[in-house]
Amino acid sequence: MAEREQQQQQRLAKKTVRDVPTAGRTVLVRCDFNVPLQDGRVEDDTRIRAHIPTIEYLIAQRARIVLCSHLGRPKGRTANLSLRPIAAVLQDLLQRPVQFCPDTIGPRARRAADALLPGGILLLENTRFYPEEEHNDPAFARALAALADLYVDDAFSAAHRAHASTAGVAAFLPAVAGLLMEQEIHQLSRLLTPERPFVAIVGGAKVSDKLGVLEGLLQRVDKLLIGGGMANTFLAAMGHQLGASLVETAHLHAATAVIAKAKERNVRLMLPVDLVVADYFLAEPDRRTVDVGQVPPDWIAMDIGPITAERFATALQDSRTIFWNGPLGVAEWPNFANGTLHVARAIAECKAFSVVGGGDSIAALNRLGLAGRIGHISTGGGASLEFLEGKQLPGIAALADR
Numbered sequence: 521m522a523e524r525e526q527q528q529q530q531r532l533a534k535k536t537v538r539d540v541p542t543a544g545r546t547v548l549v550r551c552d553f554n555v556p557l558q559d560g561r562v563e564d565d566t567r568i569r570a571h572i573p574t575i576e577y578l579i580a581q582r583a584r585i586v587l588c589s590h591l592g593r594p595k596g597r598t599a600n601l602s603l604r605p606i607a608a609v610l611q612d613l614l615q616r617p618v619q620f621c622p623d624t625i626g627p628r629a630r631r632a633a634d635a636l637l638p639g640g641i642l643l644l645e646n647t648r649f650y651p652e653e654e655h656n657d658p659a660f661a662r663a664l665a666a667l668a669d670l671y672v673d674d675a676f677s678a679a680h681r682a683h684a685s686t687a688g689v690a691a692f693l694p695a696v697a698g699l700l701m702e703q704e705i706h707q708l709s710r711l712l713t714p715e716r717p718f719v720a721i722v723g724g725a726k727v728s729d730k731l732g733v734l735e736g737l738l739q740r741v742d743k744l745l746i747g748g749g750m751a752n753t754f755l756a757a758m759g760h761q762l763g764a765s766l767v768e769t770a771h772l773h774a775a776t777a778v779i780a781k782a783k784e785r786n787v788r789l790m791l792p793v794d795l796v797v798a799d800y801f802l803a804e805p806d807r808r809t810v811d812v813g814q815v816p817p818d819w820i821a822m823d824i825g826p827i828t829a830e831r832f833a834t835a836l837q838d839s840r841t842i843f844w845n846g847p848l849g850v851a852e853w854p855n856f857a858n859g860t861l862h863v864a865r866a867i868a869e870c871k872a873f874s875v876v877g878g879g880d881s882i883a884a885l886n887r888l889g890l891a892g893r894i895g896h897i898s899t900g901g902g903a904s905l906e907f908l909e910g911k912q913l914p915g916i917a918a919l920a921d922r
Contacts (some may be wrong), residue, residue: 534705534919535696537577537672546584546633548668549574549698550685550915552675552899553589553606560600562609566882567677570899572613574674574698575641579616582638586667588624588685590648590678597649607643618643624650625663633667647685654683661688674698676705677900679915680907690918697919700899705916707896708907711875715840716742721832721863723748723846724878727771730846731778736909737843738781743788745832747824747848747859751792754779755812763797763815790835794825796849796856803853823849824859832859833866842872845905847880860884868893877904 537547551571556563578585587610592601607620617640621632624644632642644667647653652660661684665671671693673679678686679701689695697705711718720741722730727750737744746754749766756767757775782789793812797819798805809825810816824832829848836842844867851860861884867874868890876882877898885891898904906913 533922534916535922536702537574537696537698539922540670540694540696542578542581542583542670544582544584544638545669546586546636546667547578547670547672548586548588548664548689548693549578549672550675550678550689551587551589552677553587553603554591554677555606557591557600557605560605562605564883564886565609565613566886566897567899568606568609569613570700571674571698574672574700575610575614577699578672579614579639579641584633584636584638585641586633586636586644587641588644588647588664589675590653590683590685591646592648594646594648596651601646601648603643603646610641610643614641616641621645625660625667629667647683653685654681656682656684656688658684658688658691660684662692665689665692668693671695672698673915673919674700675915676701676898677903679900679913680903680911682914687914687918695919697916701916703896704898704900704904707875708898708904710873711841711843711908712740714740715873717839718841718843719743719745719836719839719872721745721747721842721844721846721848721867723750723848723860723881725749725766726768727753727775728768730905731771731774732909732911733845733905734778735781738778738785738787741787741843743790743835743839744782745790745835747792747828747832747863748846749821750846751824752821754791758791760813761815762821763817763819765797765815765819765821788835790832792824792828793831794827795821796823796825796858798822798856801850803855807855822853823856826858826862829859829862832863836863836866836870836872839870839872842867842870842874843908844874844876844881845878845901847878847884851880851884857884861888864888864890875904877901
């Protein structure tokens with residue numbers, strides 16, 4: 521624990537954009553504009569809005585602003601994963617022109633960056649159109665750094681990736697945190713030394729994706745609530761029959777170890793006691809609610825049941841700190857979103873400091889209009905989980921210390 525606290529102090533000691541001169545300088549800002557697109561239109565601009573404070577700060581400082589980001593997982597240049605639609609959304613949000621360059625590096629990008637006036641904004645094309653990005657290729661990082669005088673990393677949600685635009689570029693430019701990065705580190709740090717009782721709700725499809733964070737949370741929380749597909753593996757480890765539900769049999773032993781560790785640490789571990797099940801993995805199948813252990817053969821667990829949802833909500837009532845990551849069912853389908861929505865309402869009604877991360881969890885809050893009642897909405901899914909595990913995130917480690 522002492523080592524993790526020391527690591528946390530190091531994270532908080534990083535320089536931010538406020539600590540360095542930016543007036544008249546060309547500033548490369550790594551954003552996370554990895555947003556859902558449909559027919560060339562942005563469906564959810566939450567992540568774009570999150571970067572506006574940093575961009576507006578640099579505008580006020582009369583910096584020349586060069587923005588970069590990844591989008592999706594393209595294999596080479598893919599027209600439907602271009603960042604061009606993001607430029608139009610930024611223009612509307614900022615109420616000022618945003619230039620777009622169809623390249624990320626090279627002569628055309630260099631000319632566009634050199635042509636910027638103070639307060640001007642340029643958005644570069646998708647960094648992942650270049651395979652060198654994910655390989656953290658030094659030549660690519662150097663070419664990107666050549667566009668600017670200063671690097672500002674504002675993409676906390678990509679900070680766990682050691683890519684050229686998140687970590688590599690810091691070898692060639694002075695590197696500091698943006699305002700969103702600073703806020704994420706500050707707010708998530710409150711979970712490392714939380715007010716108690718501290719309750720964590722963890723969902724999602726696979727326990728294998730979150731074993732590390734579960735083990736880390738068991739060192740801090742008073743209650744751990746597990747739902748979603750990952751709960752199936754825990755229930756199976758306890759001897760329950762789950763029909764055709766997703767069960768990670770290779771991780772039954774790990775699930776058993778988590779259950780034992782929770783008991784050892786006197787952490788109240790709560791799993792579903794009832795489930796909404798379906799005969800097929802479809803949006804509109806035959807469905808019913810059953811007790812755990814009563815899943816019919818060939819049926820699939822799709823959501824926590826109403827008794828579980830109410831038990832989870834009750835467990836939150838006396839909390840002082842809440843962390844939630846991951847849906848508690850197949851929440852993108854209305855028939856199986858009730859558990860997730862019920863818990864979202866319960867978190868919003870609590871007086872506790874709450875942190876919510878993960879796209880499906882945030883989508884549930886937005887659907888209910890409750891996002892404004894959450895202490896902190898984290899833009900980082902995987903990054904926030906690795907942060908809570910105590911891992912060193914490459915995108916943060918690369919930034920200059922105060």
